[in-house]
Amino acid sequence: MNLNFIKKALFVFVFSFFYTNITAQSKQVLWYNQPAEFFEESLVLGNGKMGATIFGGANSDKIYLNDITLWSGEPVNANMNPEAYKNLPAIREALKNENYKLAEELNKKIEGKNSESYSPLGTLEINNSEKGKAVNYHRELDISNAVSRVSYEMNGIKFTREYFVSAPDQIMAIKLTSSVKGGLNFDITLKSLLKSNVEVRNNILVMTGVAPIHENPGYTVLPKYLEVKERGTRFTSLIQIKKTDGKITSSRESLSLKDATEAIIYVSVATSFNGFDKNPAIEGLDDVSIALQKLNKAFAKPFNELKETHIADYQKYYNRVTLDLGKTTAPDLPTDERLLRYSEGKEDKNLEILYFNFGRYLLISSSRTLGVPANLQGLWNPYLNPPWSSNYTMNINLEENYWLAENTNLSEMHLPLLSFIKNLSVTGKVTAKTFYGVNEGWASAHNSDIWAMTNPVGNFGKEDPSWACWPLSGAWLSTHIWEHYVFTQDKNYLKKEGYPIMKGASQFFLGWMVLDKNGNLITSPSTSPENKYIAPDGFIGATMYGGTADLAMIRECFENTINASKVLNIDNEFRGKLEKALSKFHPYQIGKKGNLQEWYFDWNDEEPQHRHQSQLFGLFPGDQITPLKTPELAQAAKKTLEIKGDETTGWSKGWRINLWARLWDGNRAYKMYRELLRYVDPDGKKTEKPRRGGGTYPNLFDAHPPFQIDGNFGGAAAVAEMLVQSNENEIRLLPALPDSWETGNVKGICARGGFEIEMSWSNKKLDKTLISSKIGGKTTLIFGDKKQDITLKKGETLEINW
Structure with missing residues (x-):
């Protein structure tokens, strides 16, 4: 045999091995x-x-x-504004009289200090x-x-x-x-x-x-x-x-x-x-x-x-989770150049995987201290005056930080948030009484800090009610307790820690809600996080009653608390109160544009493309609106997203990707995922044509801008949501798989009910699925129009060939 031929063949083998194993595009390395x-x-x-x-x-x-x-700071004096609640009757009277301007001014009287x-x-x-x-x-x-x-x-x-x-x-x-x-x-x-x-x-x-x-x-x-x-x-x-x-x-x-x-x-x-x-x-x-x-x-x-x-x-x-999305033809480049190339619309499946993996990396790296969850910048802040105090912003951002905790198999990293909610429930009892006049349960508002501050912020009446006056975070946060239970099936945690906190949140809202003129339960006053309406007389304000987001979050809070009491077989009487209240809730409303109304009336937004989409809470992260269960509301949610458009801040893109995934529109979700990975120049970099807006910085940090880590977490959670969706009774496989991910495999994604999924697919069709149970249980697996009921023992794994 020709010696030169052997040498050439050996060279080709060594070169291809080196290129494939050393310099091939990485799913694991930023360089x-x-x-x-x-x-x-x-x-x-x-x-x-x-x-x-x-x-x-x-x-x-x-x-x-x-x-x-x-x-900064020290333990909060929760009793900082002991008579704030005395302003509520006047606010409610102004709203009843449709004097929204007066209600807006009076609402400022229910404000306290800003966060540390x-x-x-x-x-x-x-x-x-x-x-x-x-x-x-x-x-x-x-x-x-x-x-x-x-x-x-x-x-x-x-x-x-x-x-x-x-x-x-x-x-x-x-x-x-x-x-x-x-x-x-x-x-x-x-x-x-x-x-x-x-x-x-x-x-x-x-x-x-x-x-x-x-x-x-x-x-x-x-x-x-x-x-x-x-x-x-x-x-x-x-x-x-x-x-x-x-x-x-x-x-x-x-x-x-x-x-x-x-x-x-x-x-x-x-x-x-x-x-x-x-x-x-x-x-x-x-x-x-x-x-x-x-x-x-x-x-x-x-x-x-x-x-x-x-x-x-x-x-x-x-190592619990691995993801592969098939072959990539993208060249091997430094991460900043890779991001720039991807922003031009080029294919790079491994960059999409790297971003998902990076989200999990960031959560492991920033969320392992009980009582101190990842903040707006996770763990990494160089500034004496960080953006928004790098605090816990609880009208979306803190919660978004933890959307990937359970479904991407990082349940332990959820514990810092869950223990922080327990702290909030302590200071929140004082807040419920002094700011809102409710003597049972606990309340928390828009911002918090390491001292578990729960009062509404606003510097005692100097700030805009659109963001300062919002007492709903206890409802949203308590859903994380139920999520932790349904994913882990940890009944001991639910009994000893979780349920009392969920009950306290529900008790507050039972005392907070009032009846409207139709006899339906609403909140009054109400705001929709950081957004404003245009009233018929042209007044632009935030203070209103019966906001859709309020009712969606409280509905989820009540339903979860009811389910928890059933699991633990306790509190029948209290459960009955919640069930009775739920039957009287003001229902979702579809507006003249076919959208899901944000306000009690079908009023226009001051900013139709506003970054918050709080009225869609029931679609995601809630479970009240689905294409099958509530098709008309799902269509209205879709219309709302279309009106809002896709151009928004980093964290808001992360939320919208999850919303499109819940609507089972994988291609629209993928379009926005690509936009989330759009290259953004560092804040201080001077260039002739700076690339700004929501997207991703060269180090893969989320650009709000400035840097906020919630977009990283929301984007990573959305990848899992595109691949697996679940509730307590069923698991839907590849519900929002985009055409670009026609082939792939994933291992370690978790589903509600205590299940873990491994699956591979090609041509958008499942090849095989492995499902295992952490503690044993029943569920229904769904792929397209195929269904399979399964029952597993603790630790058992079942292989399904579709």
């Missing part, structure tokens, strides 16, 4: 040919409490540090002593193992850095290497935007400080609030270097390493936060000793041991 210049280009790591934002510079590497428990703000902890910088031009630069984040890497060559030396933030060991580790002995020469500095002190003690770089105690009305923190002594949450950050060779030196505020070949930097952070109802200054945790204990334990372990433990812990969650 770039240059360091990040802007926050929206950085790569983020987190363990659910500590967050790191990595820029990956060659001469100087900047890393923002966060701790999810570091907020999520604070940045500090910035770590690694500055190289030798400067030069970096070549062969590569920066990446591998979301299959939650490890980031940077490599480059400078002056003939190859440098590498490897970063991860460990949940088991509660530290960040950074490994630096040089290809030439003694090539590492750098110093480390720490600084904070908050009041802080930096010093070196025993070769440990120590930063201690305190968060401000007061969020200034208007969403800004003024410097004077940093000066209040003996108040606020303390924080500590400790940094220590472990070297193989070379010499560690220090100055008053920096650590240095000279002539080393390999080194590991250990970063430990802690705060004094000790719960929503504990004063962090006088009842707080000992942040210094906690940070030191974590540092010492981790420092004693080899880097590889820390890394292996970290990866094993992370992959325990991440």
